[in-house]
Amino acid sequence: MNNTRRIKTFIAAMMLAAAGTTGYAGLVSHALHNYFALAVLVLAAVTSRMKVKLPGINGNMSINLPFLLTAVVSLSAAEAVVVACVSTAVQCWPRKDTKFNPQQMAFNLSMMAFASCLASLMFHADRLRGIQWSSNILELVLATATLFLGQTAPVAAIVAVSEGKAAGQIWWSLAHLSFPYYVVSAGVTTMVQAVSSHMGWGLALAVFPVMYGVHRSYRLYFGRMAETPRTAALVRSASVGA
Numbered sequence: 525m526n527n528t529r530r531i532k533t534f535i536a537a538m539m540l541a542a543a544g545t546t547g548y549a550g551l552v553s554h555a556l557h558n559y560f561a562l563a564v565l566v567l568a569a570v571t572s573r574m575k576v577k578l579p580g581i582n583g584n585m586s587i588n589l590p591f592l593l594t595a596v597v598s599l600s601a602a603e604a605v606v607v608a609c610v611s612t613a614v615q616c617w618p619r620k621d622t623k624f625n626p627q628q629m630a631f632n633l634s635m636m637a638f639a640s641c642l643a644s645l646m647f648h649a650d651r652l653r654g655i656q657w658s659s660n661i662l663e664l665v666l667a668t669a670t671l672f673l674g675q676t677a678p679v680a681a682i683v684a685v686s687e688g689k690a691a692g693q694i695w696w697s698l699a700h701l702s703f704p705y706y707v708v709s710a711g712v713t714t715m716v717q718a719v720s721s722h723m724g725w726g727l728a729l730a731v732f733p734v735m736y737g738v739h740r741s742y743r744l745y746f747g748r749m750a751e752t753p754r755t756a757a758l759v760r761s762a763s764v765g766a
Contacts, residue, residue: 549601639674
């Protein structure tokens with residue numbers, strides 16, 4: 525099986541998995557949160573264009589994760605999937621100087637639908653309701669871990685298939701770079717839940733400036749990481765020339 529066929533097969537499998545999980549989410553989701561869901565959707569879509577290039581990996585990370593996680597824990601599974609898919613479509617839509625890639629869009633949409641749906645179902649699982657001690661914290665940890673694995677594992681797999689590299693090594697690099705951001709996003713989500721329960725969800729969604737600050741910090745940090753090898757190479761070249 526050639527490389528192109530393997531990529532298409534993997535994307536098709538991802539689409540089938542997403543269709544199955546989102547279909548189930550549509551059956552079990554009944555409660556709707558119209559205005560809150562719309563506000564989370566808008567913020568997730570806006571922040572999805574705030575991207576950070578990950579060094580050493582052919583890909584980038586969007587800053588909209590806290591709003592995706594907020595949708596997972598505060599909305600129904602179907603609403604969480606809609607928020608994830610719309611924000612992903614906005615994130616992946618090409619700029620004027622780039623060409624639209626339907627395979628990339630199909631993979632990203634199916635991957636995000638699958639990951640957000642599983643995370644929402646994990647958070648709202650009835651079997652967790654019997655746990656009395658720190659159940660909310662445990663559910664948030666499980667939802668964050670599910671979203672983390674649901675996003676990073678398929679990305680590592682598709683990069684490994686397309687570039688012929690080891691999936692485990694790619695996943696470790698991706699996880700090493702992105703895991704702190706998932707921890708920060710879980711903390712922001714906890715803050716949104718706490719504020720919304722006491723002061724209303726409108727004020728809770730005023731975390732956009734926080735996420736902009738995180739975005740700037742990540743850009744500076746990864747920019748310096750990318751600059752360090754380049755500077756070292758120039759120093760070595762100058763030493764050889766001397």
